[in-house]
Amino acid sequence: MNLSQTPIAIAVATTQTTCPYCGVGCGVSASMKDDGNIAVKGDELHPANKGRLCVKGSALGETVDLDGRLLHPKMRGADGQMRRVAWNDALDAVASKFSSIIAEHGPDAVALYVSGQLLTEDYYIANKLMKGYVGSANIDTNSRLCMSSAVAGHKRAFGEDLVPVCYEDLELADMVVLVGSNAAWCHPILFQRIAKIKETRPHARLVVIDPRRTATCELADLHLPVKAGTDVWLFNGLMSYLAHRGARDNAFIDAHTNGLNEALAVADADCADPATVARICKVDLEDLLAFYQAFAETEKVVTGFSMGVNQSSAGTDKVNSIINCHLLTGRIGKPGMGPFSITGQPNAMGGREVGGLANMLAAHMDLDNALHRDIVQGFWASPRMADKVGLKAVDLFREIEAGRVKAVWVMATNPMVSLPDADLVQRALQRCELVVSSDVIEQTDTNAFAHVLLPALAWGEKDGTVTNSERRISRQRAFLTAPGEARADWRIICDVAQRMGFNGFDFDGPHQIFDEHARLSAHRNGDADPTKARRVLNLSGLTGMDKKGYDAMQPIQWPVQLLSDGSAAGTARVLEDLRFTHADGRARFVPTAPRGPANLACEEFPLVLNTGRVRDHWHTMTRTGKSATLASHIPEAFIDIHPQDALLYGVREGGLARVSSRWGAMVARVQHGGGIPRGSVFVPIHWNNQSASDARVGALVNPVVDPVSGEPEFKHTPVAIEEFRVSWHGFILTRHALALDDITHWTRVQGRDFTRYELAGRSHIADHSGWARRLLGVNDLDADWLEYEDLTDGSYRAVHVVDDRIDMCLFMSARPDLPSRSWLSGLFAKDRLEEADRVGLLVGQPIEKGADTGPTVCSCFGVGRNTICNAIREKGLKEVGEVTACLKAGGNCGSCVPEIKKLLVEIRVTAAV
Structure with missing residues (x-):
């Protein structure tokens, strides 16, 4: 970290806060070290992680510097340049333009696109402004891209978006089934809880259902590598197997459910024969039957599912096909069993609580329910209320491109990278009359098209609450002062709302917003007509807190009731009373007719693209990209492909390849990870135009969405692959930023004492020495400059040394097999190069044994x-x-x-x- 850019801590004392990464919601203890850096460790008292942190959480202290921060409001002038302006000018401009567009074109001509990185209080205010005051439901969130299918499935089955299990159930279960979840990498603290149980209870089983053999499979007792998109066949087959082999719980079904006959008839129609299911899913019949039999014989089963289920044009049906199996066996509402949606973002659940999606209202109320609209509008005393579903994420940007939505305010997200068909997003932003972005980082792919940039507070600076995957509300507390002119998101939204002439946005702090959110959750909840207004989400036990009580708030799971002694009581697992939120109090079996992905592989695009996360990075890397620790594991984007497919399509491991679809293309390095089936490729989602020349996989992704949830098909895009031919490969390690606009292909990654650039080029370089000096900016002919060239194999090495300390180095070759970066990285930590180091730099390998620690x-x-x-x-x-x-x-x-x-x-x- 650049210490000159270190934020100022509020106090030396330790602050208990919450990790800003995945939905596990780990507690974090943050404090200032003697050198001015931030020390981060797991909070031993937080129930979600009990002191453990994954590597991303452990490295949070490396990400709080101010390098690249947006610190002041900026507006784009007539000449296209962004210039710093006063807050009042920026807020007036946003409010005025939004108001004028609404006056001329109606409320549906404006929109907000928000994020699971927002705190619940920010989410609440944004939702209140759009739905209750602007009068449009055109507010959607990047959580649409990861968990909206789970929301839709929960609502169809339970009547409300309910996660019925808690983390303890993973430890109480005798079998955990993970579907479309690489938990070992994406939710490592949860995965370690599962691993610990397998150590202490060897009979406990883990089944992993995933087309890829991921790191999670290394712990599995059984891995079912199903064909991508066949989950509904698999679970319909399980439902049929259970129903006809005496595993159904008839007492539970009769007393607490509706719709079994219809759902079972659909399952039996196509999936009654396990051999047929095995053939369609492309799994071994014996393995399939082993899974079915184990599920039938094991009462305590938790089925955890994540992006591999949700991110599909049939995602909602996949969710309901899983839930159907738990309803059929009565395995819900009891310890150690139930369907479990493992959320991707830190506050996706909090956003759901306050109606952050375009088809929801706050407090788990429904936009298409007149009674619910009346309840919310009455509570807010708002002038108008949205009365129809707004535009969901993919459709929103299509409508922006079409010119029907004329202003969009993007908060805490980077849709130019994360949305499917990302080139359409670029066209939409280019054509939009007003693009406002509230952000932490100034230079992002999305911010390049903004007319107004509003500096927001980052993790460590902002104050509020988040809700994790087990419904646990935790405080995210500030321990750093606000840098520059950055403000809380809720404050920025309130300032704009007030300038638009709206009342109801006068808050002194997030504690007042949380209190309003809690009171709304309890407002008319179950009274008058309990068959229509009852919601399980109820925070009545948390109402009335002042700032002191809010600051002292401990992690607690909703619903939260107020006890007679004045204390608040949370709820570990919901549905223990087996009372569901549908009007009749019963759960619903949902018929899930199996159907394949919307777009199938064809002659032009014969492979199927699957996308996802890597272990040490997060979303579009605006935070994790700052950490040398996190960048060291996987430093550049890759294309994972089966070796036989690589041979068939003429691409080589270690070389570059171009993957293309009917929507776009990208370039990355080929690898054989060993876990990808024939006919598929896997590409990570994180790289963007700031970190690579052409690695935005979102540009390729199929934009078709689930008809119920609106969630895109991130796991199944037909693509083609071809060699990306270059004449040389290379890399640079440097203590200085470089301009690489003329390089054919590049990737930038942060090292501990340097920046690393991976390079490849097509142009012939006649004079390597002169070219290298120009590229690295070393114009002094008397500089301490070491170089080596071998014309026979096209290799070239150059090193710039300043005061006996390595300053920059460049290595090039006609082949991609270049010297170890880990060895060279170690040289940058030295205050003085030894003679052996200089020799090693010219030779291209360390002289000392053991100096190269490897990747x-x-x-x-x-x-x-x-x-x-x-x-x-x-x-x-x-x-x-x-x-x-x-x-x-x-x-x-x-x-x-x-x-x-x-x-x-x-x-x-x-x-x-």
Whole structure:
């Protein structure tokens, strides 16, 4: 971290807050170190993580510097340049333009696009402004892209968006089924709880259902590599199997459900024969039957599902096909069992509570329900109320491109990277009359098209609440002063609302907003006509808190009731009373007729693209991209493809390839990760125009959406792949930022004492020395400049040394197999180069044995692959625990444990040969 850019801490005392990454919602303790940096560790008292943090959470202290921060309001002038302006000018401009567009074109001509990175209080105010005052439901969120299918499935089955289980149920279950969830990488703290149970209770089983063999599969007792898009066939087959083999709970079904006959008839029609299901899903029949039989015989089953289920044009049906199996067996509302939506973002659940989606109202009320609209409008005393569903994310940007939505305010998200058909998003923003962006980082792909930039508070600076995947509300507390002129999102929205002439936005702090949110959740909840207005979401026990009470608020799960002694009581798991929110109090079986993805592979696009996260990065890397620790594991975008497909389509491991669809294209490096089936490719979602020349996978992604939830088909896009031919490969490590506009292909990644650029080019370079000096900006002919060139193999190496300290280095070759970056990274930590270092730089490899630690495996402790492999061989290590005892690797978050296991197996096999 650049210490000159370190934010100022409010106090030296430790602050208890919440991690801003995934939906696990881990508690974090943050404090100031003597050197001015921020120390971060897990909060041992927080129920979600009990002191553990994954590598992303552990590295939060590396991400709070002010490099790249948007610190002042800015507006684009007539000449197209962004210039700093006063807050009043920016707010007046936004309010005036929104008001004039509404007056001329109506409320549906404006929109907000918000984020699961917002705090609940921010979300609440944004939703209140749009639906209750502007009078339009054109407010949607990037949570539409990850969990809206789960919301829709819950509402169809339960009558309300309810997650019936808690984290403890994972530990109480005798079988955990993970569907479309690489929890080892994406929710590592939850995964470690599962791993711990398997250690203490060896009979507990883990089944992983995923087309890819991910890190999560390394712990599984059974992996079903289903064909992408066939989940409904699989679970309809399970439902049919359970129903006809005596596993149904007839007493529960008769007393608490409706619709079994219709749903079972649909399941039986196509999926009654396991052999047929196995053929369609492309899994081994014996493995399928083993799963079905284990599910039938095991009462305590938790089925956890995530993006692999939700991100589909049939996502809602996939969710309901899972829930159907739990309803059929009565495995819901009791400890150790139930369907479990594992959320992606830290506050996706909080956004759902306050109606952050375009088809919802606050407090789990429905936009298409007249009684609910009346309840919310009456509580807000608002001038108008949206009375129809607004535009969901994908449709919203289509309407912006078409000119029907003329102003959009984007908050805490980067749709130019994260949305499908991302080039359409670019066209939409270019054509939009007014694009406002509230953000933390100034230079993002989306902000490049903004007319107004509003500086928001970041994690560590903002104050409010978030709700995790088990419905646990936790405080996110500020421990840093607001930098520059940055403001809380809720404050910015309130300022604009007041300038638009709206009352109801006068708050002194987030505690007052939370109190209003809590009071609305309890308002007319179950009274008058309980069959129409009852909601399980009820925060009555948290109403009336002043600032002191709000600041002292401890993590608690909703619904929250007020006890007679004045204390608040949370609820570990809902639906224990088996009373559902449908009017008749019963759950619904939902018929889920299986159907394949909307667009199938064809001759032009013969492969299927699957997208997802990597272990150490998050979303579009505006936060994790700052951390050298996190960047060390996977430094550049990649295309994972089966070796036989790579041979068929003429691409090579380590080389570059271009993946294209009918919507767009991108370029990345080819790898054989070993877990991808034939006919598929996998590409991570994180890289963007700030971190790579052409690696936005969103540009390729199929924009078709689920007809119920509106969630896009991120897991199934027909694509083609071809070699991206270049004449040379290279990389640069430098202490200075470089302009690489003339380089054909590049990726930028943050190192601890340097920036790393991976390069490739097509142009012929006649004079390597002159070209390298110009590129690196070394014009002094007397500079300490080391170089080596071999014309026979096209290799070239150059090093710039300043005061005996390495300043920059460039390595090039006609082939992609270049020297180790990890060895060179270590040289940048040295205050003075030794003679052996200089020799090694020219030779292209370290002179000292063991200096090259290899690519990072354990980011928590910075342990490289070579270090682990050498220890395994030299010390005869056979178990992960032995590796951890020797090197610490795997001893913190555990997300590298699957990789260590693979190394143990590989070395054992090699030794046997």
